[in-house]
Amino acid sequence: xxxxxxDCGSPARAPGLWAGESSNRCDRRRTCSTxxxxxxxxxxxxxxxxxxxxxxxxxxxxxNASVLLLRxxxxxxxxxxxxxxYLVVGPTxxxxxxxxxxLRGIEDLPVGVxxxxxPGRYRLRRRADQALFGYAVGPQSHKRxxxxxxIRLFQLRRGAGGPVLTPEPPIDRKLxxxxxxxxxxxxxxxxxxxxxxxxxxxxxxxxxxxxxxVVAVNCGEPSGTCFCASMGTGPRASGGFDLAxxxxxxxxxxxFVVEVGxxxxxxxxxxxxxxxxxxxxxxxxxxxxxxxxxxMGRHMDTRDIxxxxxxxxxxxxxxxxxxxxxxxxxxxxxxxxxxxSTTVDTTDLAGATATRERRWDxxxxxxxxxxxxxxxxxxxxxxxxQWLTHKLASWIDQYGTSGCVGCGRCITWCPVxxxxxxxxxxxxxxxxVA
Numbered sequence: 001x002x003x004x005x006x007d008c009g010s011p012a013r014a015p016g017l018w019a020g021e022s023s024n025r026c027d028r029r030r031t032c033s034t035x036x037x038x039x040x041x042x043x044x045x046x047x048x049x050x051x052x053x054x055x056x057x058x059x060x061x062x063x064n065a066s067v068l069l070l071r072x073x074x075x076x077x078x079x080x081x082x083x084x085x086y087l088v089v090g091p092t093x094x095x096x097x098x099x100x101x102x103l104r105g106i107e108d109l110p111v112g113v114x115x116x117x118x119p120g121r122y123r124l125r126r127r128a129d130q131a132l133f134g135y136a137v138g139p140q141s142h143k144r145x146x147x148x149x150x151i152r153l154f155q156l157r158r159g160a161g162g163p164v165l166t167p168e169p170p171i172d173r174k175l176x177x178x179x180x181x182x183x184x185x186x187x188x189x190x191x192x193x194x195x196x197x198x199x200x201x202x203x204x205x206x207x208x209x210x211x212x213x214v215v216a217v218n219c220g221e222p223s224g225t226c227f228c229a230s231m232g233t234g235p236r237a238s239g240g241f242d243l244a245x246x247x248x249x250x251x252x253x254x255x256f257v258v259e260v261g262x263x264x265x266x267x268x269x270x271x272x273x274x275x276x277x278x279x280x281x282x283x284x285x286x287x288x289x290x291x292x293x294x295x296m297g298r299h300m301d302t303r304d305i306x307x308x309x310x311x312x313x314x315x316x317x318x319x320x321x322x323x324x325x326x327x328x329x330x331x332x333x334x335x336x337x338x339x340x341s342t343t344v345d346t347t348d349l350a351g352a353t354a355t356r357e358r359r360w361d362x363x364x365x366x367x368x369x370x371x372x373x374x375x376x377x378x379x380x381x382x383x384x385x386q387w388l389t390h391k392l393a394s395w396i397d398q399y400g401t402s403g404c405v406g407c408g409r410c411i412t413w414c415p416v417x418x419x420x421x422x423x424x425x426x427x428x429x430x431x432x433v434a
Contacts, residue, residue: 060270061260066277066285067269069245069256074132075106077215077243077272081176086213089145090178091138096124098138100145103178110135117223117297117408119417130254133179133247136223137407141336142177142184143191146208149360153204153343156354170207180216180241182234183226183405187336189240193399194339213264216241220288224297225408227421231300233405235292243269246285257285298408298421301428305402308427309393313385317426322381324416329362331410331418332387337403340368363387388420 061067069077081088082105090103093110103109114127115135127134154167180188195205219228219235228234237244242265245256257277260266277285332338342361347354361368363386369377377383395403404420411419 058270058272058274060266061274063260063263063266065266066257066259066282067274068277068281069258069269069272069274071106071132071254071256073273074245074256077268078103078105078178080268080271081213084174086174086176088176088178090215091133091135093124097122098124098135100138100140100142106132109133109179114221115223117225117412119225119411119419120414121417122412129249131221131247131249133217133245134221134249136219136221136226137181137183137409139334139409139413141334141407141409142180142188143336143338145175145177145212146188146205147191147195147339148208151204151358153356153358155356158352168204170203172207174211174213175208176213176215178215180214180237181219181407182216182237183228183231183407184336185214185216185237185240186228186233186405187407190337190399190401190403190405191339193401194337197399213268214241214243216244216261218244218246218285218289219292220247222292222296223408223412225411225419226296226406227298227300227408228406229293229296230298230302231402231404231406232302236289241265246288248281248284248288251280251284255281257281298406298411298419300404300406300421300424302402305424306393306396308424309389312427312430313389315427315430317423318381318385321418321423322379322384324418325364325380325384326415327364327380327383328415329364330413330415332362332364333360334409334413335391336405336407336409337391338362342368363390388423391420392424 078088088103089100090108091098091110092101092103092108093099093113094101098110098113098115101108109132111132112127112130113135114125114131115138116123116125117136122139124135152168154165156163156165158164191205192209195202196209216237218237219226222228222235226234237259239261242260242262244259244261246259248255248257258269258274260269332340340361340363341358344357344359345354346357363369363377364380364383366375366378369375369383369386377386391403395401411417411421
């Protein structure tokens with residue numbers, strides 16, 4: 001039986017999401033005839049030339065302006081990015097998690113999927129609506145797009161006149177990131193300081209970072225491990241994007257308030273059917289992020305936090321947490337700002353070619369702090385203390401900002417559920433009250 005036109009876009013096979021399939025395609029290849037009627041009832045009719053299929057270029061919004069976009073408009077926006085040669089990467093459901101992967105279109109987004117997160121726990125859940133971004137952050141951060149887990153740095157081969165060095169060429173691509181949360185934008189800014197903000201620029205990072213188009217999403221559904229509000233990194237994006245969406249699911253059709261953050265974002269919106277955002281739309285969007293702020297799962301007290309950690313290097317809490325820590329490195333691998341790496345040299349069996357690669361590493365491994373004679377941090381107590389003190393204290397001395405953006409991944413993906421907000425609070429509990 002054919003699906004009614006009003007249901008166009010609802011999931012065709014909900015169980016497929018849990019089997020690793022992403023499918024919310026309509027059963028029939030047609031244009032949904034109800035869109036213009038729904039829109040007209042909400043904000044008035046579109047101009048005739050602005051209907052689907054017309055060649056009219058829509059008014060170009062100003063930077064910092066906000067417009068209203070329907071679901072079809074978002075689908076059109078993604079298609080324009082693909083048509084312009086961008087590799088469009090965004091959230092999708094795979095293997096029981098929301099991960100980042102190439103998007104063919106809006107049908108690949110996690111439609112009607114939410115998540116439940118707690119220390120050492122992550123589960124997907126079916127929502128009662130058709131939200132496209134109704135979840136918190138997943139296990140992957142956008143760090144891997146600019147600082148990949150493994151890259152080849154160069155190759156040496158034996159030549160007639162001696163060794164011949166072949167460096168890796170810079171990355172030449174057009175990348176569009178969809179659904180980037182505010183904490184992720186802050187993490188990217190932190191990594192920018194690390195890799196390109198100093199005197200020694202990482203050429204590979206710079207080439208991957210150049211020209212990226214960012215569509216951010218303001219959070220409406222924080223997880224039980226999120227604490228971006230107390231870190232000042234969310235839930236509303238404050239910069240670093242070309243377009244920022246706030247998803248609205250009530251008070252009218254499924255729609256998005258879109259803030260324009262750049263000239264490139266304004267140019268793209270000029271090609272997509274949109275309308276001005278009303279005061280009611282702005283109020284609804286503000287209510288979404290206000291509710292997210294009020295519903296954070298965790299809180300981090302950041303008052304004088306650098307001094308707190310520097311004054312407690314021998315606190316007994318370090319030994320207590322080390323008894324639980326497995327040294328598995330999960331926290332550093334899922335962290336969107338950790339940047340430890342190592343180099344690995346390999347040769348072929350003939351000894352004619354040698355390759356050097358850079359791979360992610362972790363300060364939780366013994367080899368990471370190895371110097372001649374052994375590791376300077378032989379115990380888990382020392383390694384956990386190093387990681388957390390660097391993240392919340394000495395990072396501020398190095399880069400002028402905290403190394404933590406409050407995404408909560410290190411809490412969710414710790415097998416034993418170690419909670420860094422709890423560890424920081426334990427140190428503070430022993431500080432005498434002035």
